[in-house]
Amino acid sequence: MNKWIASIVLGALLVTGAFAQQKKRVAVLNFDYATVQSGVSAIFGTNVDVGKGIADLLVEKLVQGGTYRVIERKAIDKIIAEQNFSNSDRADSTSAAKIGRLLGVDAIIVGSITQFGRDDKTTSVGGGAFGGITRRYGLGGVGKRNAKAVVGVTARMINTDTGEILLAATGQGESTRSGATLLGAGGSSSGGGGGAFDMTSKNFADTILGEAVGQAVNSVAGQLQQNASKIPTKTVSIDGMVADVTGGTVILNVGSRAGVKVGDRLALRRPVREVKDPETGKVLRRVESNLGVVVITEVDEVSSVGTYSGTTPAKVGDRIRNQ
Numbered sequence: 001m002n003k004w005i006a007s008i009v010l011g012a013l014l015v016t017g018a019f020a021q022q023k024k025r026v027a028v029l030n031f032d033y034a035t036v037q038s039g040v041s042a043i044f045g046t047n048v049d050v051g052k053g054i055a056d057l058l059v060e061k062l063v064q065g066g067t068y069r070v071i072e073r074k075a076i077d078k079i080i081a082e083q084n085f086s087n088s089d090r091a092d093s094t095s096a097a098k099i100g101r102l103l104g105v106d107a108i109i110v111g112s113i114t115q116f117g118r119d120d121k122t123t124s125v126g127g128g129a130f131g132g133i134t135r136r137y138g139l140g141g142v143g144k145r146n147a148k149a150v151v152g153v154t155a156r157m158i159n160t161d162t163g164e165i166l167l168a169a170t171g172q173g174e175s176t177r178s179g180a181t182l183l184g185a186g187g188s189s190s191g192g193g194g195g196a197f198d199m200t201s202k203n204f205a206d207t208i209l210g211e212a213v214g215q216a217v218n219s220v221a222g223q224l225q226q227n228a229s230k231i232p233t234k235t236v237s238i239d240g241m242v243a244d245v246t247g248g249t250v251i252l253n254v255g256s257r258a259g260v261k262v263g264d265r266l267a268l269r270r271p272v273r274e275v276k277d278p279e280t281g282k283v284l285r286r287v288e289s290n291l292g293v294v295v296i297t298e299v300d301e302v303s304s305v306g307t308y309s310g311t312t313p314a315k316v317g318d319r320i321r322n323q
Contacts, residue, residue, distance in 0.1 A: 053199030173215030
């Protein structure tokens with residue numbers, strides 16, 4: 001009875017895992033905000049990285065939407081640090097596609113912030129937004145008129161195989177209310193210096209500017225989710241080796257970066273001999289013997305675990321390929 005229950009549970013896990021793996025994998029890079037940087041500094045009293053804030057918000061919305069599998073920020077930061085990509089490189093389609101390939105994603109999303117601030121250009125925001133007497137945003141240098149926030153963002157979804165732009169999305173947000181300042185009393189200045197401001201917080205979302213940002217990001221997220229079908233389905237060719245064998249469980253030296261997914265059924269083969277060109281000595285063909293099938297149960301970026309079934313025991317060095 002216990003074995004029967006265990007089989008049912010394993011089957012359910014495999015089906016659930018396989019379904020999750022069918023979602024396209026995407027990564028979101030920090031948005032470029034060079035064109036609005038001076039305005040950002042005026043609003044916050046310092047240079048806050050609103051490009052990272054917009055990217056974080058977009059990731060949050062895409063995860064909630066459930067259309068994509070979204071790569072964690074830590075993985076992106078690691079690849080960018082290792083490859084020494086500059087901010088300008090990340091905005092370039094070719095460089096972004098390269099980052100995407102290193103991450104093993106189907107598409108990568110890059111973008112720019114085109115508007116961020118007031119719709120009334122004649123009214124000065126003023127200084128003192130950080131570190132004022134009240135230690136609250138926006139209570140220093142208040143202009144005479146009520147402020148209304150406008151935010152514009154553009155995003156591009158890039159095919160990591162070809163560098164082709166699959167979709168260009170545009171989002172516009174405008175506050176539906178007015179106030180003395182764009183940030184009002186929404187948030188404390190603690191930790192504001194050095195770009196540590198959290199745009200995903202409810203504190204920011206409740207401000208006039210946060211309201212406009214939310215509208216713009218929601219619009220872009222909706223367009224990205226509606227156009228998931230534009231990302232082409234890859235035909236993955238898996239070629240790896242058995243790195244460890246324990247009974248009927250094998251560990252392979254290929255993982256998600258190579259396209260391996262939970263639920264995959266892969267052929268286990270053993271090299272028999274090589275056929276060489278008698279004139280040049282070049283290997284023309286490798287003859288392999290089919291031993292059995294490996295069903296993948298666990299996957300990380302660089303390895304995978306599977307259950308092997310076959311007439312001949314598996315051993316380290318056996319090849320693993322698509323059936």
